[in-house]
Amino acid sequence: MTFAIERTYFKPYACCRWIHSALDALLALMDDHQLSGQSIARVDVHTFSRALKLNNDTAPPTMESAQYSVPFVWLSRRCEAKTHCCP
Numbered sequence: 001m002t003f004a005i006e007r008t009y010f011k012p013y014a015c016c017r018w019i020h021s022a023l024d025a026l027l028a029l030m031d032d033h034q035l036s037g038q039s040i041a042r043v044d045v046h047t048f049s050r051a052l053k054l055n056n057d058t059a060p061p062t063m064e065s066a067q068y069s070v071p072f073v074w075l076s077r078r079c080e081a082k083t084h085c086c087p
Contacts, residue, residue, distance in 0.1 A: 013073075015066075015068070015073045018047075018054060019051060019068075019070050022045050022047050023074065026043070026074055027077070045070055056069050056071055057069045057071075058071050058072065059072075
């Protein structure tokens with residue numbers, strides 16, 4: 001017997017799931033190299049094509065828009081604590 005809960009995806013971050021792999025990469029790089037957010041001046045994100053089709057506003061006007069923006073989520077995480085994007 002299987003249960004529907006076994007097919008459920010739990011989002012570790014409060015943003016579009018298409019951003020999660022890029023955010024995981026940022027967190028891993030920061031941890032592996034003991035980087036603080038302030039020590040990062042520039043980042044080039046390489047991701048899959050659908051993530052590139054998100055709104056990706058650098059100054060999103062709403063919370064919902066912010067959750068669909070790779071640059072905003074990355075910058076928010078770079079500047080805030082590790083739990084910033086957690087639900």
